[in-house]
Amino acid sequence: MTTLSTILRDADPTAHETRSPQARALTRARVMSLPASANTQRAFSRRQAFAMAAVLGAIAVGAGVFGWRQASVDVAAMRFEARLAESNETILANRDIQTARMVTLHDRDRSGNTSSTFGVELTFTSEGAEKMRRATEEHIGEHLQLMIDGEVVMAPLIRGAISSSAMLSGNYTWEQASRIVDGLLKGKLELRNDK
C-alpha cells in the first residue's frame, strides 16, 4: 500500500542529495556582502505592494474629485434658517446646528431597481434640539422651510417630532445635498468667528 506520505518522502530531494558546501559558502558570502540595515520594513510581497498602491491611488483620486467638487461648491458661508412654512416662525439658526453630514439613501422601486439619492442628517445642539422638539411636535404635517441666505432650499414635510437630530430625506442629488451641508457648516463656522 503506497500512501501519499511515502510517495512524498521517497521524492524528497533533501533525502537524496547533499547540499554542496561551495554553494553554501557562496550564498553566505553573498548575503554577508550586503549592506545590513536596521531599517524597519514590512515583508510585503510585490503583489501586496501593487494592491496597496492601487488602493492609495484610488483614495487620492477620490479625494481629489471630492476636494474639487467641494471647492467648486464651497464658495462662501451661508446663513441658515429653519422656520415653519405656515406661520413663518423661525425655529433654528446656524448656532443651533451641531453637525451636518450627507447620507446616501437607497431606494428600490417596484421592478426591483435600486437607486441612490442623498439626504442631509443634522444634529442640533441641546438648546436647538429643545426648540426644535417643541416646534415640530405642534406642527406635524406642516412643512418646515430650510433657508440658505434667505432662499428656501427645501421644504421638508414634518413627519414627527424632531429633537436632537433630523434626517432631511428630500431625495436630493449629490450636488444639492452637498450644497446644503456646506452652507450649514460654513454658516456655523462664520457665526463662531463673529462671536
Added chain:
Amino acid sequence: MSSPTERLSLIFDTHEDKLYRLARRLTRSAEEAEDLLQDTFVKAAGALGSIPDGTPKEEAWLVRVLINTQRDHWRKATVRKRAAPIAPALTALPASTAETALIAKRAVWAALDTLTPRRRAILVLSELEGLAPDAIASLVGGTVVTVRWHLSIGRRELRCALASHLGEKR
C-alpha cells in the same frame, strides 16, 4: 547591542539549514533553492529592524518571507508556463535511481509544482518535516484551521494528480 552585520550573520547561521531544506523542497533544483535562500536573506538584510527578536519568531519571519518570495517566482513561472505549456525540466534528480522511481518522482514534483507555494510549504512541513498543524501555523502565519484546510486540500490535489502512481506502483 550587536551591529546590524553581526545580527545578520547570526541569523543566517542559525536558520540557514532549515530554510535551505524548505527552499529545496519548494523548488526544482539545488540552484533554485540557493537563489531563493539568498533572496530571502537579501530581504532580511534590508529590514533587520522588523525581524522580531527570539529564535522561533525570527524563523517564522524568515519562513514567511521565503514563501512570499517563492510565490512571486511561482506566479511568474506560472504565467510563462501558460504561454509555453509543460516541459518538466527535472534534470537535478540523481541519475542513479531506477527509471521507474525517477518517473514517479518527476510526477510527484510536477504535481507539487501545481500547488501554491504556501500550500506546498504547509504540506512539506507536515509530511516531510513532521510538524504538527499548530507548529506550522505559528511558522507560516494563520490559524490552525487554515493550516488543516490547506493540508486537506493539498493532499486531495496531490492524490488527484498522482492517482495512477498511488494505485499501481509497488
